[in-house]
Structure formats: C-alpha cells, structure tokens
Amino acid sequence: MPEMPEVQGLVDFLAGRATGRRISVARLGSIQALKTYDPPLEDLLGATVRGARRHGKWLDLVTDPMSGDGAAHLVFHLARAGWLRWYEELPKTQLRPGRSPIALRVGFDDGSGFDLTEAGTKKRLAVHLVRDPDAVPMVATLGPDPLDPAFTVEALASILAGRRTRLKGVLRDQSVLAGIGNAYSDEILHAARMSPYLLASALTDDDVGVLHEAIVAVLQRAVQAAAGRPAAELKDAKRAGMAVHGRAGEPCPVCGDTVAQVSFADSALQYCPSCQTGGKLLADRRMSRLLR
Structure with a gap:
C-alpha cells in the first residue's frame, strides 16, 4: 500500500506534470471506484489543474472553479493494490469496465495523462470528486501529519x-x-x-x-x-x-x-x-x- 512518502512523491510528480493542463479525458474503468455522484465526473472536462496536494495517504488533484461553486478536488486513495500509471501520450484504447485493472483514466490537453490501476480481486481503490476535501469522511477524520511542524x-x-x-x-x-x-x-x-x-x-x-x-x-x-x-x-x-x-x-x-x-x-x-x-x-x- 502506498504510504505518505510515496504518496508525496506522486503528489510532487503530478504537480510538476499536470499543473496548468486542461483535462480532456475523465473516464471510469471501474464503476465501483467512484464514490460520489455530485458533481458528476463529466464536470472535470475542460477544467484546468491548479496543483496537487496530499492528505495523509490521499491524493488531491485540484482544478479550477467548477460552475462557480469553488475548486473541484479529485481526491483518491490507492488502497492496498492501487497505483498511478503516467503516460506522456495517453493510450487511445477504449476502457472496458470489468475487463482491465484500470479504475480511472484522466487525460490532458497535451496528450499526456494517467490511469489509476488496481490489481487483484479485492477492489478498494476509492475516487471522490468533491468541492471540499473534507467532504470525504476519511479525509475529514485524519489525525495530524507527522511531518507538520506542529507535530512536536x-x-x-x-x-x-x-x-x-x-x-x-x-x-x-x-x-x-x-x-x-x-x-x-x-x-x-x-x-x-x-x-x-x-x-x-x-x-x-x-x-x-x-x-x-x-x-x-x-x-x-x-x-x-x-x-x-x-x-x-x-x-x-x-x-x-x-x-x-x-x-x-x-x-x-x-x-x-x-x-x-x-x-x-x-x-x-x-x-x-x-x-x-x-x-x-x-x-x-x-x-x-x-x-x-
């Protein structure tokens, strides 16, 4: 399971690769991975990435204001067998739900993008699209970050x-x-x-x-x-x-x-x-x- 250091590495990687890019693809490969329905995933299309953050083991891809209601946060947890696979050129193949390890595909206007993948039969990878990260219950209840200066x-x-x-x-x-x-x-x-x-x-x-x-x-x-x-x-x-x-x-x-x-x-x-x-x-x- 990815933990804080690897998640921070992924956050830094995404921030460097995706910030300023417009989202052109947002497609589910596993319906059960998406835990929210409002706003819909389609609302990400055309949004511009403003950065990436970490909340414990959760990754947060921050995009520009959505429908005038504030920033949209694509918040996801990779669980035990999940990972982020980056492509400089996103594959053109169509996703076949239930037929591949891909849970979510996100693409950008320069042709790059990433897949969230999960191996095995126990599907625990979780994706939330929210206006506030604290709308994700497991984010809202996180304890202090051990690398925060306040952790004395x-x-x-x-x-x-x-x-x-x-x-x-x-x-x-x-x-x-x-x-x-x-x-x-x-x-x-x-x-x-x-x-x-x-x-x-x-x-x-x-x-x-x-x-x-x-x-x-x-x-x-x-x-x-x-x-x-x-x-x-x-x-x-x-x-x-x-x-x-x-x-x-x-x-x-x-x-x-x-x-x-x-x-x-x-x-x-x-x-x-x-x-x-x-x-x-x-x-x-x-x-x-x-x-x-």
Missing part, C-alpha cells in the same frame, strides 16, 4: 497518554496519525528500538522523545528518497529503503540478527528480535497453528 514531542505525548493500545496499531491508525501504514510503522519501531506490541501508555517521557525522533527521521528520509522520481520508480525506491519491512529471514542491517515476522489474516509485520524485543520472538499464532 509534546503533541505526540498527548496522543499517546493513557492509550492502552499496541504501538504498531497506534502508528497505523489514520485518525491518530495520518499517512503511516504497515511498512513505515515497522521501520519507525525498528529505528526507535521498540517492540510493536509495546503499549503506548507504557512509554516514558524519554521513550516518547525517541519515538518522535524515529517517526520524523524515517519519514523525512523516505520522502527525500522519493523526491524527483517518476511514478514508475517510487515502489522500487520504497523497497530499497526498508531495513526490516518485507525482509523476514534476512539479516538486520543494524545488528545482524535475523529479521522475524508475525503473520495476520491479511498482513504481516517484521521486526528485529535483538534490536526491538530483547531477543525474544513474538508469538505468531497463525504460524503456530500451521505447525501443530
């Missing part, structure tokens, strides 16, 4: 105070902190040398400072690695920058211990036992059942 150590302490929830879950909760998902929560906890199962309420003041530093450092580094890259290279840049996420069975780059994994129904977390859990392996109930 004190702000994090206030968020964590009394919260009897595992740190892994806290970091992934978009209503608590916006933009962090499974991958970067693994990386942040590894950098902070903290167990993903540690309760947020158990952190001392010093621990909160360490966690805050890890959050900001890991995300800033990843955003910098994504900066200036074309959309097609962002996934590889993300994978290359991971210390533990997606690297179960490989040596930890810090201590050399073997990176371990806990599997869940539809996801998994990775961690270093030596760096994060005092050498102890975390219980993996799903794997334990398989070994019986």
